[in-house]
Each structure stands twice: as C-alpha cells, then as structure tokens.
Amino acid sequence: MFGRLFGGKKAAAGPNPQETIEELRNVEERLLKKQEFLERKIVEEQQKARANATSNKRVAMQALKRKKLHEQEQQRNDGILAKIEQQRLSLENASANVDILKTMGEAAKAMKQVHESHNIDDVHELMEDIAEQQDLANEVAEAISSPTGFANGLDQDDLEAEFAALEDEVLNEQLVNVDPAPAENIGARLPAAPTDKLPSRPVAKKEDDDMADLEQWAAS
Known part of the structure; x- marks a missing residue:
C-alpha cells in the first residue's frame, strides 16, 4: 500500500503466453535432439559390447x-x-480460449452499446407505426385503383347487348348503301360477243306458199 502511495515500483507484468509457448517449443526441440543423440550412443555401445563379447x-x-x-x-x-x-498444448488451448472469450466479450459490449440506443418499447411502437402506415398505404392504393361513381353503376351485360345492336345496325346500313354496278361496268365485265358472222337462217318454203294462198282468197 505504501508503495502505491509513494510511487513504489510497479509489480512486474506476468509472462506473455505466446512467448512462453515459444520457449516450450524450443525446449521440446532440444529434448528431441538429445533423444536422437542418446539413441545413437545406445546403438554404438551395443555394437561395442557385441564386438568384445568373446x-x-x-x-x-x-x-x-x-x-x-x-x-x-x-x-x-x-x-x-x-x-x-x-x-x-494446455497453454496453447488456454491462450486460444482467452482470445475467444475476449472476442466474445467485445462482441457482447458492442451489442450492448447498440441496444442502449434503442428502448424495447420504442421498438414496438415503431413497428406498430410502420404497420399502420403500411395499412394506410394499401387503402390509398386500393381507393385509387378502384372504379369511380359512374363506372360503378354500369352493367357489363347491358353494354355488351347495346354494342351488339349497334354493330348489327351499322352492318345493315353498309349493306343497304352498297352502290349498284353501272351498266357499262357490267357490260365491261361480260365476255365479248363473238365477231364471226352467224350463219343465215334459211326461209321455209312452206310459209311462203301459205301466205300466197291467203292473199289469193282475200282478193276473190
């Protein structure tokens, strides 16, 4: 306490996990090299003992x-x-867990900070306002797209019947007002008469004799 009050030395910082992990790896590497050395020495002594056994x-x-x-x-x-x-391995896992927990803690703080700017009641009220405005927009769109006064009183069947009658009337007028084709046009459309001279009709001799007898009777 007195040290803190009068500016005593600060407590030394704890070991850095990553540096400690690196030191442990270096120790492992040295131990592995020692294992290889001992293995070679065991083989050498075994061969020497065999060579001098007899x-x-x-x-x-x-x-x-x-x-x-x-x-x-x-x-x-x-x-x-x-x-x-x-x-x-234990230190690596612990260090990884610390990093994970640190990240999760920072995420939780960030989420809390975001939520602090929003009240749940305000959120519900906002969602209700959005739904209300959406309903109002739908009503306005429906009112704009629906037929207006005069069109609502019309009957589609009546319109179809009136149109059919009007169509028949126009067709009849067109048929009546069709112009007859002029005679010269008709003649022009008929095939031309043959120009060859027709054979003369022979006079019946019996008709001439009957006429002479009748004239003679009238004179007597």
Missing part, C-alpha cells in the same frame, strides 16, 4: 553399462518431453 569381457561389460545409463537417461528425457509437450 574377446574382452571387461570392455564388453563397460559398454553394456554405458548402454544402460544411456537408456535410463533416454527414459527420463522421454518423460520430460511428454510433460513439456502437454504443458505447451
């Missing part, structure tokens, strides 16, 4: 002893590597 027991036994030590060190290294890897 010729030099002491050398072979020392090689087997070093092989056992390398194997023990390899097992300890495997345990450390597993714990480091588990810690790194």
